[in-house]
Amino acid sequence: MSALTFVMKQRLDQRVDMSPLVCNKLEGMVPAEIAKIELQNGKRKIRVDELFRIKGSDTQNIVIEGSFSKLDFIGKQLEGGSITIHGDVGAYLGMEMKAGTIKVDGNTGIYTACEMKDGYLEIKGNAGDFLAAALPGNRQGMKGGLILVKGNVGERAGDHMRRGLLLVEGNAGDYCGSRMVAGTIAVMGTTGRYLGYAMRRGTFLLWNQPELSATFNDCGKHTLSFLPMMFSSFKNLNSKFAKNSTRFNRVQRYGGDMAEMGRGEILVKI
Amino acid sequence: MIINGVTIDETFAEAFGMKATRVIITALNAKWAMISAQAMTGFATSVIACGCEAGIERVLDPSETPDGRPGVAILIFAMGGKSLAKQLETRAGQCVLTSPTSALFSGLDGDVQIPLGKNLRYFGDGFQISKKIMGKRYWRIPVMDGEFLTEETTGRTEAVGGGNFLVLAQSQEQALAACEAAIEEMRKIPNVIMPFPGGVVRSGSKVGSKYPALGASSNDAFCPTLKGMTKTELSMDCESVMEIVIDGLTKEDIDKSMRAGIQAVCDLGKENGILRISAGNYGGKLGPFHFHLQEIMA
The missing domain is CATH 3.30.70.520 (Alpha-Beta Plaits)
Structure with a gap:
């Protein structure tokens, strides 16, 4: 059985809500039934077969070809299976996903993986602002799973993050890990201003010295034995994080944000 | 056998x-x-x-x-x-x-x-x-x-505890040397431990005691100094008995361990003063797992 593939026929002006097209909602449906599903497009509805040409039938293995930045909510509340996207995607990719895999070979919009609960999300390009964050007004962002971004991430990545792993091969924007509750954010590139602003707990792993706020205190140089274990858990990733050459266990440790609970840590490779 | x-x-x-x-x-x-x-x-x-x-x-x-x-x-x-x-x-x-x-x-x-x-x-x-x-x-x-x-x-x-065998020898030195040889082999078997000092116990016990407060007491039938004073299990040429107790994750693990240990003792043989291999048999009162020595060594 080949992957259920949606090939983009036209690029609409208005945004499209793709949340009905996830593996768990399509399970047991044949392509003819899927074609009749209506997607919200701006203020009107559009049938799936108006927007996409459908190939294949494996609903647990979905491929979207020709995707672009107005397709929102792809993989929302995904409970298993895989979604592979060729091209860019819009906002809210993988929102509240509970399990399964999402891979994107382009860029993603704002609120990618917001309030993600578990599973694996891989982005080859860049991710927009509020990656792995909480929705406005909510108190908990990403709660589990693993996000790998090969490019850069925007501002407020990991805002209110509660648990899980966010790995960034590129650079992170301002306020990375702001209001973080717990979890781990690793950034190989540079980080912006106000790193870990108002973080309560949680860990940053950084390869480059950040510009730190005055509310982070130096805890000295340390060799931490959990780091080799954490790095070896990355060994099967298709990423720079899997390479032995990027690993370290000797760090400069900063504690903060002392303006908040102050149990967070920034570990910088030395 | x-x-x-x-x-x-x-x-x-x-x-x-x-x-x-x-x-x-x-x-x-x-x-x-x-x-x-x-x-x-x-x-x-x-x-x-x-x-x-x-x-x-x-x-x-x-x-x-x-x-x-x-x-x-x-x-x-x-x-x-x-x-x-x-x-x-x-x-x-x-x-x-x-x-x-x-x-x-x-x-x-x-x-x-x-x-x-x-x-x-x-x-x-x-x-x-x-x-x-x-x-x-x-x-x-x-x-x-x-x-x-x-x-x-x-x-x-779930696991099994209390597998054991007794080494009966002509002298204390020979009993200890045999037990040391057995422990060396038994430590190569996974999923088992021999919890006593150095793996060997010299104060094997029987169930019960003449003192009501005690649930266990010295295994007089295997104490060499009591040969003429109690219903002994020992021949007159036996001067020392030592026991190896084994705890294992499964009965099969203990089987393997006992076999390796008994074999190591038997390899030393009669010429090194080893007389018999016996076991702590409590008439079925102690536990449901039975390790028949002759079956293990068959």
Whole structure:
């Protein structure tokens, strides 16, 4: 059985809500039934077969070809299976996903993986602002799973993050890990201003010295034995994080944000 | 049955069901992993008074440990799940947490999980940090030499305790040499420990006592100095008896271990003063697991 593939026929002006097209909602449906599903497009509805040409039938293995930045909510509340996207995607990719895999070979919009609960999300390009964050007004962002971004991430990545792993091969924007509750954010590139602003707990792993706020205190140089274990858990990733050459266990440790609970840590490779 | 001049008695060892777990201690080097392991398995020869039976299963190569440092695998056995959990926690807290450079990990997956670092983390007084790696939760507890890293839980499994055999020899020296040879071979078998000092016990017991307060007392039938004073099991040329007690994760593990140990004793043979191999048989009163010596050596 080949992957259920949606090939983009036209690029609409208005945004499209793709949340009905996830593996768990399509399970047991044949392509003819899927074609009749209506997607919200701006203020009107559009049938799936108006927007996409459908190939294949494996609903647990979905491929979207020709995707672009107005397709929102792809993989929302995904409970298993895989979604592979060729091209860019819009906002809210993988929102509240509970399990399964999402891979994107382009860029993603704002609120990618917001309030993600578990599973694996891989982005080859860049991710927009509020990656792995909480929705406005909510108190908990990403709660589990693993996000790998090969490019850069925007501002407020990991805002209110509660648990899980966010790995960034590129650079992170301002306020990375702001209001973080717990979890781990690793950034190989540079980080912006106000790193870990108002973080309560949680860990940053950084390869480059950040510009730190005055509310982070130096805890000295340390060799931490959990780091080799954490790095070896990355060994099967298709990423720079899997390479032995990027690993370290000797760090400069900063504690903060002392303006908040102050149990967070920034570990910088030395 | 006679092997190399050594008589294998037609009897069986009796063993009973226990609960067990395996933990792995690692440290900066093999020396300190062993020190911590020896502390954790100290005073753990018999559940009668120690609360648990524990021993070092084997030394681990850095490639076999979760954090890539030298390590030691430990097996701990107790009569019930609650007592196992209590013993594990107190020993981990007093013997591993305190030991320089140590880390503590689960060595056994199981449906039933018991706390390892789950409560020890409170030693961190709020500065402890949780990290979930590959689906397992670990705790980083700040201590004066850096950080104590421990897994949150370890698996518990059903197990068998009290497998045993007795070595009857012409002299104390010969009995001890035979037991040392047996222990050396038995330590090569996985999933078992011999919890007594050096793996050998010289004060084997029988069930009951003339003193009502005691549940067990000296096994007078095998005490060589009492040959003329009690219903003895010993011939006049036997001057010393020593016992090896085995706890294992399964009956089959104990079978293998007993076979290796008895074979090592028999290899020394009659010319080294070994007379007989017998076993602690309590007439079926002690436990449901029976290890028939002649079947094991067949």
